[in-house]
Amino acid sequence: MSAPNPAKSAPERITLEGNYVRLEPIERRHAADLFAVATMPGGPERYRWLFSDAPQSLAALQAWIDTVIAGPDSYVAIIDKRSGRAVGQQAWMRIFPEHASIEIGGVYWGLPMARTPLATEALFLFARHAFDDLGYRRFEWKCNSRNDPSKAAATRFGFHYEGLFRQDRITKGESRDTAWFSIIDSEWPALRAEYQRWLSPDNFDADGMQKSRLMTR
Template structure:
């Protein structure tokens, strides 16, 4: 998957080095919002940090072990979505996502996740997709719940971000459940 046109306003495109400047600017602009739930904003302090992340993502893509893509909305970089890994032996993956604060509430992640789920099951031949979110991050948790994922458990004290321990909810969707959805 290099590019998916979701609708007239939204598309998902694999991250490339040419996106580093826009990616950094979006992260920098949304640093406080993103940093409440995610650790990467504290590690992204320059365009070069974004470029290095993109290069690592492209390496993982070439190794068939996941990748990140950008979510474009009305011609602007709105956020990112990716397969955190692809386990071909267990036939599963985990989807991660985030949006810049100006793009929350537009339904973009739901649309992008739907395409990533379809791609995982129909093109990658996987059997399971997982999405994890902080227990208190109700907006992020709404995505898998809306898409028919089942809550599989809670991992206590999963992450320590900005002096706070966050429990993490694990959601899973099996291929046969998606077919019925």
């Protein structure tokens, strides 16, 4: 049995283009849009399970962007192609090209993305780039075990639950048990086909509502 191959490289700071969203390397120019989304009614609550808190000012968000650009993780801004505005963010984390393993994390999908294909396509673009372009074998999703919406999203997207890391972190003054999920390369071709089917414009009516749901199981 031959040894598995490493991935080609870590993801570079490039733009990934979809039908509904465009993923751009995060920069200060995205701060105003992201601050507007983070501070709209209901926006701050979406920071409940993130390691960072909701930004209290545009300057604070700009400083946070400076910090993550200089850090080990690779954040992108999620651009709604209809409006041209940044409506969320996500990041490549735990990047191990030598093991062909990578994580999507730091996910903040703002309220304008709710009940639209934007979040699903943002996830799909990351997965497709990791598996098809860079040759990763493993694509991870992790969350606080108490974050039921995140666990439900992971299952909907086709990730497999792998287990619980008890007392894994201390975040925001609380002990965090971390739930681990993954997709591996042998599972990706079938998932890719289903994502492409679901994201087709033919699957949405004139009001943007799905005609059929994503079937990853």
